[in-house]
Amino acid sequence: MRRPLPVVGDLLAFQSDRLRFVAAMQREHGDVARFRLGPFPVWQLAHPDLVRQVLVTDAAGFRKGMVLQRARVVLGDGLLTAEGDVHRQHRDLVQPAFHSRRITGYASVMTGRATAVASSWAPREPLDVHAATVRMTLETAGTTLLGTSVDVGVVEGALADLLSAYKLAFLPFSDKLQALPVGPLRRLQRGRRRLHGLVDGVVADRVASGRDGGDLLSALVLGSGDGRLSSPELRDEATTLLLAGHETTANTLAFALHLLAVHPSVQASVYDEVSGVGELAPSDLDRLPLCRAVVSETLRLYPPSWMMGRQALVPHQVGEQVIEPGDLVVLPQWVVHHDERWWPQPFTFDPARWLAGSGDRPRWAFFPFGAGLRRCIGEGFAWTEAVLGLATILRHWRLRPVPGRPLRLDPLITLRPRGGLWLIPEPR
Known part of the structure; x- marks a missing residue:
């Protein structure tokens, strides 16, 4: 009780x-x-x-809410944390970079990174697929959004430091505690320094060169008139996009691979679909309905944003x-997402439910990317990367669970696997 x-x-x-x-x-x-x-x-x-x-x-x-208000100590006034006029102005500036035409151009980077990461796996050796998908999506975000390669270890270390302070968000006087150099607060401050150091270097280099690399940071740096952002604003947006642009997709991909490993018949059907497509291209997304259904069902069962x-x-x-x-x-x-009023057998993995239409299900019974004016601006980017990444990996590998290494969940700012997510890859 x-x-x-x-x-x-x-x-x-x-x-x-x-x-x-x-x-x-x-x-x-x-x-x-x-x-x-x-x-x-x-x-x-x-x-x-x-x-x-x-x-x-x-x-x-x-x-x-309180968690993202507290996250401003790291993210500043980026899109995730900004309010009111600042949010509207920045969203208008960032929106063109996520136009469908731009995302199509990013797709070759997405499949290239997925292929490179999956090619590094050792056959039949237990693998932390979450660490692998983090590397894949972080390298993709660095290239497509910031126009540079990033140090995966630095970003993941900084993110771990940020997540360590999540539990403090609801403590009395938590806004005052953030300045104290103790425990997870010291880790939070360390993570902020590491992340800002990395991003400040990328931003300074782009501002000095004036080079248009065709990425989002170029569009923000080269903005003109009232649209030009200050250096702190550039850092806030670059930091937000780097973290948000990889974390949730990495988690979704890892959970999807886990679900397919424990449902081998569905995995076989996905492989059949992918094999019939040939070399993957952005135009093939419509030819991968089962892959998209698997991603949808993964977002339902294990929503990276588990509570807004x-x-x-x-x-x-x-x-x-x-x-x-x-x-x-x-x-x-x-x-x-697990309410049986909207989802029959709500804890059952059933991608077929997405192939048969929504029926009488309410519109907002499924909201993995939020809703309204603050709906995730990178939703199209995330869908494209998740579907193409899943198809690329399943084309090369058959996955099965590691005995004695069950999935454990860690609901912090996002829903992540706790202690990694371990599978055994077998070559096709």
Whole structure:
């Protein structure tokens, strides 16, 4: 039985098993549940209609949640964390880089990196596929978004330092604690220095050269008039794009490969589809419906963004209850994506459900990339990389699980495998 504690409220129960906690809140209290994390009253809204209200129809009444507010210490005013006019201005500047024509041009880099990473695998040797997909997507993001190769170790180390401070976001006075050089806070500061050092060097080089490399950073650096960003703004956007541009896709690909390894009949069907396409090209995406269905089902079962947060700016009516200004709101994809009202056999891996149409399922029963004006700007980029990456890897390798190495989940800012995700690759 849930027993909130003084000062910390439900924070200890939440931190001990976040996925179980949010699922239990919906099971015990329904689509509208209330609890407390440290000093913050929290409302959990777990119905597609409520998701639409917060993210689409009434979005102006909310701002980013506490985790992303705290992430500004690293990401500054990048697209993930910026609010209001700053967010709108930066989104307008970044949007052209994610036009479908641009993404088509990036596709050859995506398949090239997937081929290079998969070619380095040792046959029949246990492999941490999450580490491999991180390397693949990070190298792709460096080339397509920043126009340079990046030090994978530096970025992943900095990201680990950032994630280590996630648990502190809901502590009382957490905004004051960030400056203290102790424990995970020291790691957070170290990660920020490492990441900013890497990105500042890339930005300075591009500004000095004035070179247009056909990547996103070039478009931002060479912007004219009111569209030109300052050096700190360039760093914020480059840092955000580097982290967000690889992390969620790497997680999705790793989870998809795991699901196929434990469902060999589906894996065989995917291989048959990929084999019938020939050399992969951007125009082949429409010829890979099963690959896309596998990615969709992976995003449903293991959504990288497992819970979205907002903070109310104005009173918001939910049924007979009122969310007050300052209250936090969480929209848990983990719960909505596993709700049997919308998803028959919700914990079963069934890509076929995506090949038969959505039926009567509500529009926002599936929102892995968010919704509304703050919907992920890189969604098209992520879909393309995930589908082409999956097809490229499955063309070369048959995957099977490693006995005694089950999948464990780590729901931090994103949903990641805990301790790696281990599979055995066998050559085709």
